[in-house]
Amino acid sequence: MHKKRLQSLLKKLESPEPSTRRRAAETLSDSDERAVYPLIKALRDESPGVQEAAMHSLVTIGGEVTAYMVQPLLRDEPSIRNMALIILKELGMVKLLLPLLKDKDDDIRKFAVDLLSEIGDKGGCRYLEEMIHDPNPNVRAACMTSIGKLKCRGLTDAVINALDDEEWVIFSAVDALGELGDSSAVEPLSRLIKRDSEPLRYAAIEALGKIGGNEAEGTLVGFIENSSGTIRTAAIRSLLSTGPGRKIKGISGDLLTMLSSNDMEEVKLALRGISSIGLKEATPNLLDRGGAMDPLNPGGAEMIPLFRECLASFGCTGELLEALSSDRLKYRGKVLAIEVAGECSCREAAPVLKELINSSARDIRRAGVRALGRLQIGEGSELFLSKTNDPDGHVREAAITALGRLRYGSAFDALLELLHAEPYINVKERIVEALLSIDEMKFISLIDGYESSVREMAARYSNNFDTLIRLSTDGNPSVRVSSLLALGRFSDKRAVEIIKPMVKDPSSDVRKAVAQSIEETGCCKVALRSLLSDEDMWVRFHALKALPDTDGSGDSALIISGLRDRAVPVVLKAIELISGFPPDEAKAALKELTGHPDEVVKEKVMEVLEQS
């Protein structure tokens, strides 16, 4: 940073306006050591906005000078100390913390131990080993916690030895053993369960759950059988967290209690337990609790599928059917029940579902129609047809999908009608798919009466060769594109005849599709040549991409010529393909590119050269 600019910013740092000081502090992040002292002063600014900006800038400037100058702040007043800790953590320089580990002040040593684990550098483990026998118990306890956080496996034995210390330290040691996960800790932890101290018993139980394995599980099962109350719940939690499906007797009541917890981790464990013992009697509880989750929140969105999975593991049960018919369930719980019924192909649910699809709640109608669609029941054309006029797009979509899948001939005309009026693209697609599925020939014979977007969908979803041939000559380029891409799936010679002349198509999208098609069919290398010098970069891109799959030699030269393309993506693609050449060939080809003006190209060349 230029001296003048620095001076101006430092002056602004003293402005009476807090927003000016803050902006100055922020901008000083572009500076260097010269700004460190003023920024440290700014940590004491009366405005928290300025303090924070100064803190972030010190981190951005970084470096040893900053770390050295921030360290003394650890002896300052509390708010300054704590900002210094955040800065030192972000700076992440383990070596500079070493003198602090030997400081006279207990709290400074503790800060240093905490920082070692927060920085996250496993190199800190050996320094932690030296602190295990520190004279101060808070430092020792912090040491245990840090060993656990850093996962210093080699120190497991040392931590086990700390189980002889005072309770405060033992507690941290136990927690650390859980984090370290070493099974040699199981035996000493099992002894702790029998000790007098409740907190230590809890901690040991939790640690056993984290370590897992047969021995730990055995200890926990034994404990559960002889305990009650909250410590029993803790042991059950621990056991369930060791892994899926361990069958334990007599915990149904506990699982239901855990299910109503506000702690989502506990609920997840309860679900696991309920699935593993097949507790279908829990169905009403599951529907209530699962139905109480909000799908619009990430937390809810994560949990709801877990509830669904658990319920579905029971299959189609009497409890589920009862829930579907009952008025008691709130609507999201009902949606959940309906989804499960569909997933389990629960035919007995059909009568109830037929009623539910008339609900005023759109989510219930959606789920109901989808579920009915999965049931594949004999009659139903009328039912689904009536839902193709539902005000909700998803309901319409589900109904149409069902009609197509079940191939209801009687629905054909009604679907054709819908095609004109339907506003949503994805629903339109389902209509086209359904029409193709019910009677492709009839639909295609009428296709010219529809707009290009419909014809394009037909090309995309058809599996009929003749349909695709016909659409490949459509007046609209996007229809031609989709036909070409679909034709690429057929290794039929007739496809080749259609594809070849299209290299001269006026639309670059079509020419690009030709290249993509050739990539699929593996034919027509000759056609590729003209595409390789196409005026559109994406056509050249895909033509290059199609080269290695076609037969014939002389490909390498063509690919190498791509390196001289004027468009970066084409060059990158060529490099990518060359990386698959034998190492010597690749090196020779790429040598000339090391001086390429584009940074990304240079980087990629280096990457490939290093690998070979």
Add this chain to the structure above:
Amino acid sequence: MTETKLNDKTFRELRDFIYEKSGIYVSDTKKYLIENRLHRRLLEKKVNSYEDYLYLIKYSGNGGELTSLLDAVTTNETYFYREPLHFEVIVNSIIPYLIKNGLKRIKIWSSACSTGEEPYTLAMLLQEKYPLKNLEFEIYGSDISNNVLATARKGVYSSYSVRNLPGYLLKKHFTTTNGSYLLSPEIKGMVRLLNINLVNPGEMVRVRGMDLVLCRNVLIYFDEKAKKRSVSHIYDALKPGGYLLVGAAESLHNVTRVFKPSVVNKTIVYKKV
């Protein structure tokens, strides 16, 4: 089109790209979400693989595809009068406090407005409670996705979206056709809609001097760094003494110290000190 799968390496590259441009961090567990949402985009652009799609995003000039990518990744459903308690606190506690301090023009910003329900709800409630001629509300709504802003501009909503509104507001400000609810031009006119990326300092400079900012249910999609950045930008957008409201399950207590929390009616309200 053959079966396209999103492999881990490509997913990471996509995720990094999205994060760099928007601050939104797509966690591993959400990989399927990206796959699903982008699948349609691949179809539309006639691209065979996610790898080729990455090329497209990075090299199709003027960042056009980026807009579509962000649209695909960020669209989140919302509804009118979501979290009624928050609105109550705004209308009955925050606004009166601002008025008491002598303000005649109050600037409010809904910073993740999606399809517009949040700022429009504010407009309706404020117009109801404060119809005075000498008190002016300037309401802004912004989002990173053009798609949702377009929907907000149209002002057409489903019955699902309006289900939480008190009947009298529904009747007063909407007309119904064919099961859709059309918002009145008067309310639409009270809200100015903008496309703003919360982590982009250049864009955030456009919003300044706010008295109240709502940032509900969007920070949860950010990682720690992006959260700090966007909250810092929001701080700069607020006047001293201005207020910030986040979602019911969210908190700033391990993000920043520049806002002082107070609790009104079980709702956490942050004040720019």
Add this chain to the structure above:
Amino acid sequence: MKILVVDDDGVTRKLLGLYLKGTGYEVEFAENGLDALEKLGIEDINIVLTDLNMPYMDGIEFTRNMKIEPLYKSIPVLMVTTESDDEEKQRAFEAGADGYLVKPVTAETINATIRELLKRIFSHGGEINV
């Protein structure tokens, strides 16, 4: 009787929580002063146990904030920290702390100190919601 335990270290929160729950108190947790201010507004807290060194808002600043707030100023604040020097203790009491314990603490010490604080409130005719 609900106690708010404020500490940035998860293990400490767990241990203090177990000590208190073992006596029969209900316990809520917070990670730092800011978190604590939020929890105070939402939960009905009777006593606060707070650490001193915490990021974003330390125990001293938090106590000061509590004591100027009419709704919270009568809630007793017990500082539980590793800091043993008199200067810190002085600072804490000046900020309004009602008690000060140096870690490590035992279950007995914590519970005895809390009983003392409660006695003080009762004898001054204060109200407690149990």
